[in-house]
Every structure is written in structure tokens, then in C-alpha cells.
Amino acid sequence: MLALIALTMFIIEYLPRLTKVIPSTLAAIITGTLITLGFGLEASTVGDMASIQGNLPSFHIPDIPFDLATLKIVFPYALIMALVGLIESLLTLNLVDELTETLGQPNRECIGQGVANTTTGLFGGMGGCAMVGQSIINIKSGGRGSLSGVSAALFLLSFILVGSSLIERIPIAVLVGVMFMVVIGTFEWCSFRLIGKIPPADTLIGISVAVITVFHDLATAVIIGVILSALVFAWQHAKHINASVSTNRMGGKVYELNGPLFFASVHHFQEIFDPKNDPDDVVVDFKNARVADHSAIEAIDKLAERYLKEHKRLHLKHLAPECRQLLKTAGDLVEVNVVEDPNYHLAVDRKDFEEKV
Incomplete structure (x- = not known):
């Protein structure tokens, strides 16, 4: 078996250097x-695994009860199949674009695949998607247009x-050799060179995804x-918020914030201020900060309460209108510069927004 695998890989690798009249695979x-x-030779064949013989399908609506109980059984598997199919098809499309230096149409691919799989289900067939191995073999054999895919299907x-x-006489070892060559051709070997040069979190995510996939x-x-x-991104950007501190003409302390204020940076935001020792x-x-979510609004409200407990006045400048309207602590405590306020919008719940207003 090992000899057949090695021979298959050798032919696929070196035959194109001699001739391209016949596809090396x-x-x-x-x-x-x-x-x-x-x-x-005694070797396991495709027929030893299972028979591939079949007939043309016929129209058939699944004979099952169409109710919520059935949906609860079917839906989890349908969701996983849809995700796997879409992910593999888009990965294949991306790889094909790189090899052919072209630009595919992912939306069209996804819609076509969904329509085809829905239709297939009405004929008792299995769901399908674009395959990396078959696509790579097709491309390396010279296939570039739609006719190559149609020919493969026929x-x-x-x-x-x-x-x-x-087909059932083909040794399994030969197919293993073919797939080994597909893996070698599609694997991102540069990933090993990047280990130690990229952030450890990125390396850990890549290894985790590979292990979970297997x-x-x-x-x-x-x-x-x-x-x-997403968690790593939030953790890293949580550290980007900081403040430039200065004193104005009236002797007041000015904190000029820089960076995004959202759920992950709330803790760093609170640590910037010192209500007890401030004037x-x-x-x-x-002006240079971006208030992103409700957690940020609550953090501003808590900051105002901290200064209120110390009997000190807090002035907020360049705050978005939504933030001003949703702050619970208002009145004499908060002074907002309306003229220069930015006019961006927060993704807030409309009902909650109206209740607080």
C-alpha cells in the first residue's frame, strides 16, 4: 500500500514535467x-469499502410529519450541513481564485448551492458543496471554465x-496518494514560518481551529x-483607550480621551480618572473617542456618579446625542457642548431608548 501511494504521488508530481497530454492524476x-x-496484488479497493452503483433518482417528498417536533430533530443537522457546505465552498472558491488569478462570485455560488441542495432533497439525494480536492485536480488538469465542472459532474x-x-477496482492506496498530493498543494506551508513571528493568540487560534476540525x-x-x-480583538482594543491630561484656564482638569469606549475597555476607562484627587x-x-455600546454609556454614568459623591462637577464635551439622552445622571452635574457634538448613532434598542428618554 505504501508503495502504491508513493508511486501515485511520484507520477502526479513529475509527469507534468514530461507531458501534459494526459492529466497526471x-x-x-x-x-x-x-x-x-x-x-x-492484494490491495483494498473502492468496492471493498462500498458499492457506488446507483440509479437515476425520482421525485419524492419526505414521508415525515411536518410539525415542530420534526423540525427540532432536523434543524440542528440542517444548520451544521449548511454551515459546513458554505464554508467549504467559499474556501474552495478563494483557493481557486488564487490559483487562476481570477475573481469569483461568492454570493452567486451560495445561492446556487442552496437552490441545488433544496432541489436534491426532493429527489432523495444528499446535500453537496464545492470540494477542494476535486477542484484542485480539475484546475491542475487544465480546467478553467464552467464546462470543466459540468464535465466532472457528468x-x-x-x-x-x-x-x-x-471504479470499484481502483485501489484505495491510489486514492490516498491523490489526496496526499491535494493536501500538499493546498496546505499553507508558510504557516510554520509565521509561528513565533505573529502574536501567540493568533497561533493558538489557528491550532485550535485545526484540532477542532479534525x-x-x-x-x-x-x-x-x-x-x-472576537474576544482577542476586544481584549487588544480594550487597552487602546487612554487620555491626555491638561489644565484649562479656569484651573479645571481636562481629560482628552483617545480610543474606543465599549464593553471591553470599560475597566481601563474607569482607571484613568481619580475623583478623590481631581479639582x-x-x-x-x-472628541477623539468613540462611544460604541450600552456598556460605554453605563460607564460614563458611573463616572458621573463617582464625581457626584465627591461633590465635584463633571463636564462632558463632544458627546453624541444618544449618549446624552440615555445618561441617567443629568441636571447640574453634566454640561455638554452641543455645538461641536458628533452626529453618529449608536445601535440601541428603540423601546429601551424611548423608556429612558
Whole structure:
């Protein structure tokens, strides 16, 4: 088996240097199969795994009760299949674009795949998506247009309908060799060179996604990877908020904030100020800061309460209108520069917004 794998990989790698008349992958499969049959070698074949013979499908609506109980059973699997299918198709499209130096249409791909899988379900078929391995083989064999994909589908159909007896004789070792070459060609080998040169968090996320993909599934791995990336992003940007401190002509202390104020940076925001040691008048200028969410608004409100307890006046400048309207502590405590306030909007709940106003 190891010898067949090595021979297959050798043919795929070096045959194109001699001739491109016949696709190297096809030549490797034919050569490995003929050697196995000609010398009577004992090797596991496709037929030993399962039969691929089939017939043309017929229209059939699933004979199941269409109620919530059925939906609860089907929905989790449908969601995972949709996520895996979309992710793999988009990854394949991205890889094909890199190899062919073209620009694909991901929206069109996703819609077409959804329509096709919905239709397939009405004929008792399985869901499908773009495949990295088959696409790479197609491209390296010279396929560039839509006809190459159509041809691959028609040949696959012919194998199932009339050529199953031939395909089932192909040794598994030959197919393993083909897939090894696909993996070698698609793996990002530069990832190893980046270890130690990129932030440790990025390295950890990449390894985590790879491990979860192997032991669980691609959809779960991608979702966890996105969550981890979002947490790392929030943690890093939480440290970006800071303040330039100065004194104005009236003897008041001015904090000129810089950076985003959101749920992750609230703690750093509170640490900037010192209500006990600050003078009676304190100005917080939000000209270079961005208030992003409700947590930020609550942090501003708590800051105002801290200064109120110390019997000191807090002035907020360049604060967005939504922030001013949602602050609970108002009256003489808060002075807002309306003229120079930015006019951006926060993503707030309308009902909650109206209640607080």
C-alpha cells in the first residue's frame, strides 16, 4: 500500500514535467490500478469499502410529519450541513481564485448551492458543496471554465450509472496518494514560518481551529475560531483607550480621551480618572473617542456618579446625542457642548431608548 501511494504521488508530481497530454492524476490512477490487477496484488479497493452503483433518482417528498417536533430533530443537522457546505465552498472558491488569478462570485455560488441542495432533497439525494480536492485536480488538469465542472459532474454520473464496476477496482492506496498530493498543494506551508513571528493568540487560534476540525467538524471549528478572534480583538482594543491630561484656564482638569469606549475597555476607562484627587471642575473631552455600546454609556454614568459623591462637577464635551439622552445622571452635574457634538448613532434598542428618554 505504501508503495502504491508513493508511486501515485511520484507520477502526479513529475509527469507534468514530461507531458501534459494526459492529466497526471488520471495517469496515476490508471497506472496504479493496472499494476495492482496485472501483478495480482492484494490491495483494498473502492468496492471493498462500498458499492457506488446507483440509479437515476425520482421525485419524492419526505414521508415525515411536518410539525415542530420534526423540525427540532432536523434543524440542528440542517444548520451544521449548511454551515459546513458554505464554508467549504467559499474556501474552495478563494483557493481557486488564487490559483487562476481570477475573481469569483461568492454570493452567486451560495445561492446556487442552496437552490441545488433544496432541489436534491426532493429527489432523495444528499446535500453537496464545492470540494477542494476535486477542484484542485480539475484546475491542475487544465480546467478553467464552467464546462470543466459540468464535465466532472457528468462523468461522475456515468460512473455511478454504468461504470461502477470499473471504479470499484481502483485501489484505495491510489486514492490516498491523490489526496496526499491535494493536501500538499493546498496546505499553507508558510504557516510554520509565521509561528513565533505573529502574536501567540493568533497561533493558538489557528491550532485550535485545526484540532477542532479534525476531532469534531468544520462548522464548529469556524464558529469557535470566530468567537476566539472576537474576544482577542476586544481584549487588544480594550487597552487602546487612554487620555491626555491638561489644565484649562479656569484651573479645571481636562481629560482628552483617545480610543474606543465599549464593553471591553470599560475597566481601563474607569482607571484613568481619580475623583478623590481631581479639582472641583473636571472636563472629559470625547472628541477623539468613540462611544460604541450600552456598556460605554453605563460607564460614563458611573463616572458621573463617582464625581457626584465627591461633590465635584463633571463636564462632558463632544458627546453624541444618544449618549446624552440615555445618561441617567443629568441636571447640574453634566454640561455638554452641543455645538461641536458628533452626529453618529449608536445601535440601541428603540423601546429601551424611548423608556429612558
